[in-house]
Amino acid sequence: MAARNVGFIGLGIMGSRMAANLRRAGFELTVFNRTRERAEAWVAEHGGRVAASPREAAAGADAVITMVVDGAQVDEMLLGDQGAVHGAPDGALFVDMSTIAPADARRIGAALRERGHGFVDAPVTGSAPRAEDGTLTIMAGGEDADVDAAMPLLEAMGKLIVRVGGPGQGQAVKVLSNAVTAINCATIAQALVVGRREGLDLEALVQVMRAGSAASTMLDLKAEPMLRHDFTPLFKLEHMLKDVQLCLQEARGAGAGFPFAGLAGELYSAGMGRGLADQDFAAVLEVVEGLAGTRL
C-alpha cells in the first residue's frame, strides 16, 4: 500500500514546511493544528483540508504524521480522547517525527501496533531552512515493513534517511547524537577558557583547531559566537539539557554509563541556575567561565 492520503498533525515552524513538501510531492493532506488559524492559513496556501481534531485528520488516511513538541502531545494527539487512533482506518501507518523520549516512542508504538497499526519514529535534524528545502536528516526506527511504507513520505521531506533499528531507535539515535553535540560544545568552552588563562590568541587557537584533528561542527558553529558572548538561541540550553537527560535515561535503561555525558549534563544543569535556559546552549561557556573565575 502506498500512502496517498496523509493526516498531518502539527503545523509549527518545522511541521508547516515539512507538510508543504509532502504536498509538492503529490500527497493529499488533511491537516490539524491546535491553533486552527494556522491550519486554515496553511490550507489557503497549499491546498488540502483542515480537520477539527486529530481524529478527523486521520479519517480515511493511509498515514498519519505527527510533528509536535513533546511526548505528552504525541500521546494526546494519537491516543487521547479525540486522538487520531480513533479515526484511522485499519492498518494505517503512524509516523512520529517529533523528538520525544525513546521510551515514550516505544510505548506509543506498542499501543498502536496492538490495534493493528504500523508505527515509525522518525525524528529529524536540521533547522527551518532545511525543512523548507526538504533536506532534513531523518533517522527512522521501526519494523522493516513500516519503515518501507514510510519511505516515500520521508523522502519527500528529507535528504538523508537512515534506518537505525527497531521502534524507538530513531529517538535513541537522535538523543545520543545530541548528547555528543552537547559534549563537543562544552569541550570547546573549556578549551577556550583554558586558552584565555594561558594568554593564547583565541582566534588563532580556533583557526588551528579547525584546520586539524580537533575540528568539529560545534567548533565551526559555536567557537566564534562564544568569543563574542553571543548566545542568540538556535537551540536553547534547556532543550539541549533535556536531550542529554533523555540520552542518560535511555543509556541507564540499557545498563550503560556515559561519563562524559553525565559530566556535561551537570554543566548544562548549572547553566539553568545561571538563568541561561533560553539562551543558545553555547552559553554553557558561562558556566565554565564561572568555574575558572575567568571571562573570555
Next chain:
Amino acid sequence: MAARNVGFIGLGIMGSRMAANLRRAGFELTVFNRTRERAEAWVAEHGGRVAASPREAAAGADAVITMVVDGAQVDEMLLGDQGAVHGAPDGALFVDMSTIAPADARRIGAALRERGHGFVDAPVTGSAPRAEDGTLTIMAGGEDADVDAAMPLLEAMGKLIVRVGGPGQGQAVKVLSNAVTAINCATIAQALVVGRREGLDLEALVQVMRAGSAASTMLDLKAEPMLRHDFTPLFKLEHMLKDVQLCLQEARGAGAGFPFAGLAGELYSAGMGRGLADQDFAAVLEVVEGLAGTRL
C-alpha cells in the same frame, strides 16, 4: 636578514620531508642526524652538507631548525656540550618544530635569547604525506620579529601558518588542540558503547552523527576503525596521553581547570595498564568497553 643558510637537526620521518621542502625552496642546508647514515643518505638525494654535530650544523647558519622527539633532545641538540648554540653566529634564529612541553620551550627560548639569539616554537600538525607535500599546519609562537624572520622557512614547509602568541605558545596551542582531539575521540568511544548496549545499528548511528551537529574529524577518522577494533597506530595512545598531560600541566600552571581533559586523561591512563600504549589512541575504546563490560 633573510635566512639562506639553514642548519637542520633531526631527519626522521617528518624532518627529512620538511628539510627536502626547504631545499626545494632554495635554502642551503647543513644537516645533522644522530644516526649519521640517515644524514648522508639525505644529502646524497637532496644535496647540502652533513655536519658531525649540532654545533657544526649551526656554524655559519642564519637559522637552525630542530625536529626531534622531545624536550630533552631539543635541550641536548641546542644547549648541550656539542649543542648548536656553541656554533651559531651572533643573532641566529632558532626554530624548534618538535612537540615539547610549553614550559620547556619557554625555558630553552629564554636561554637562547639571553645569548642574543631569536627563538620560535613552531610545532606542526599533519602526518608524513602532508610533510612531503609541504602542507603542514604550523602554529608559531615567539616575538613578532622572530616569527617574521621565520616565515619564509615555515612557508616552505607548511600551508597554514598561524601566529598564536609569544614564546612557548605554539606548543601551548598544540597540546591544547591535541587534548580536544583526545576528548572527542573518547567521546565517540563512549557513544558507540552506549549505542551498542541500546541495540542500535552502529553504522547508522555513525552515519547520522556525521551528517549533523555531532560531526567531527575524530568521528570521520576513528569511528569506523573502532567498529572493527583496528588500532593500527597513526598516533600512539601513549603519545596522546603525553600530550594530554602536557596540556593539563600547562593549564594548571595558568591556574585553569580542564575537567573533560582530566577525565579523558584518566581513561587513556587506564589504557596504558591495559597494554595499549603502542596502539592507536582510538584504542581508548577498549577502556570504555571494560567500564561497560560490553564489547562492540
Next chain:
Amino acid sequence: MAARNVGFIGLGIMGSRMAANLRRAGFELTVFNRTRERAEAWVAEHGGRVAASPREAAAGADAVITMVVDGAQVDEMLLGDQGAVHGAPDGALFVDMSTIAPADARRIGAALRERGHGFVDAPVTGSAPRAEDGTLTIMAGGEDADVDAAMPLLEAMGKLIVRVGGPGQGQAVKVLSNAVTAINCATIAQALVVGRREGLDLEALVQVMRAGSAASTMLDLKAEPMLRHDFTPLFKLEHMLKDVQLCLQEARGAGAGFPFAGLAGELYSAGMGRGLADQDFAAVLEVVEGLAGTRL
C-alpha cells in the same frame, strides 16, 4: 492537638518495627497492609486494629503515617480511590516516612494541604535493627506547625530528628546524603584499584586511610567487603542508583550541577549493565575493575 490515634500504612521490614515503637509509646494504631495477613499478625502481637483499606485506617485518626516502597504507592495509599484522604477527619496530619522523589513529596503534600490537612515528609536512615530500637535518624520537612505536631510520633521512632526545611526537603536531604554516600563508596573503589595496580598492600592502605583525614563511614563499611568481593546486599545497587538519579533531578530542578554525582551515577549505571542491580552498591567496584582491566 496531640495525635493519639494513628493510622499506619505499610508494615514491611521497617514499618512493622516503627509501628511497634509507636505502640510502645502509647499511641492507638489502626494498621493497613496490602497483604492483610501481615497486618493481622502484627495486631495479634502488638494490639490495635486492622483496617481493610487506607481509607478505613484513616477514619478517626489524628495522624496517618505511610511507610511504603515508592512515590506511586504513597500516591495510591493517600490519594487513590480507597486512599486515606477520603477517610481522614478534617485537619488530620499526614506523615510520609517512605523515601520518594522530593518533587512527588511536594506534589502530594500540596494536594493534602489543599484539603486542609497537614503534611510532613520524614524519610529515615538506618536499617532494621535501628528501626527496632527506635534509634533511626529522621529528617523532617514541612511547615513548622506540622513538624511540631509530628514530633511526638517521630521521637517514638527515631533518636536523631532533624528539621531540614519546608515540604519535600526531608526527601531532598535524604537523596543528597545518599548521593554523597554513593560518591564516597565509588571513590574507595577507585582508590583500591589504583592501589592494587601500584602493588600496595591494600589492607595497610585501608588501615592508613581509616586512621587519617581520608576516613569515612563508607571506608569503614565497604573497603573490607570490597577486598573480599563480598557484595551481599545491605542496600542494593539499583536502589542507590535510583537515589543518585533523584538527587540529580532535584539538583537540576534547582538549577545546580553536581559533577561528582553525575560521574558516580554513570558508574552505577554501568553496574546495572553488568548485572549488579541486586548486589550491594559496593559492587560498583566491579565497574571500576572493568575500567582498569584489573581485579583486586
Next chain:
Amino acid sequence: MAARNVGFIGLGIMGSRMAANLRRAGFELTVFNRTRERAEAWVAEHGGRVAASPREAAAGADAVITMVVDGAQVDEMLLGDQGAVHGAPDGALFVDMSTIAPADARRIGAALRERGHGFVDAPVTGSAPRAEDGTLTIMAGGEDADVDAAMPLLEAMGKLIVRVGGPGQGQAVKVLSNAVTAINCATIAQALVVGRREGLDLEALVQVMRAGSAASTMLDLKAEPMLRHDFTPLFKLEHMLKDVQLCLQEARGAGAGFPFAGLAGELYSAGMGRGLADQDFAAVLEVVEGLAGTRL
C-alpha cells in the same frame, strides 16, 4: 643493630617536635638545619649536637632522618655535595619522613642501597600537635629488614606505624590517601552548593550527613568552616593539589586511571587561578560556587 646515634636533618614545625620525641626516647642526636640558629636553639633546649652540614650530621650515625620540604631538598641533603651519604658509616639506615614523589623516593632509595645503605620512606600524617605528642600516623615503605631497623625510631615519633610495602610505597600510600581526602572535601563542597540552591537548611544537612552513611572526617572538619567561608590554612590548597598530581602521576605510571581524582585535580587547579593557593584546600568551595554562580 639498634640505632642509638641519629643524624636528624630538618627542624621545621614538624621536624623539631619529632626530633624532641626521639631525644625523649633516649636517642643521641646530631642535628642539621639550613638556618643554623634553629638548630642551635633546638640543641639549647633538648641537648645533642649541631652539625655544620648534612655530611657532618651523618658522621658516626647509625641512622639519618630527613624531614624537609620536597624531593629536591631530600636529594640535596642526602646525595648533594655536602650530602649525608658522604659522611655516613657503612650500612647506615636512611629514613626519609618528608612527603615527596614516590618515584623520587624509589630513585633516592636505590642510590643509597647501591652504596650499601638501608632506606625507608616513612611519610607522616597528623599536624603539629600530634608531632608534639608522638602520635603521628606513619606509613613505612622499604625492605623488611630496613623497616624492622627503623621501627624503634618510628615508634618514638608515631602511634600508628603501618608497613605498606617496598621502597617508595610509603609515599604512594600517602599521596593516594591525600587524593581521597581531596575528593571527599570537594564532594562536600558540591553537596553544600547543591543544598543551598535547593533551599535546604545547610546546618541540618550537615548534621544529617554526619549522623549517617555519608559521614567522613572531611565532613567533620571542613563543612563548618565552608559554611563560614573560613579558609585559614591547615593544609594549603596548592599543597593538596601537588599531592593529587603526585597521586595521578604515580597511578599513570602504574597504568591505572583515577577518574574522580582527575576531576578533583581540575577543580583544585581552577582554585589556583582564583588566587586560593595559600588558603586551606577547603577553599575549593569557591570554585564550586563559581561553577554554580551561587554563594553559600
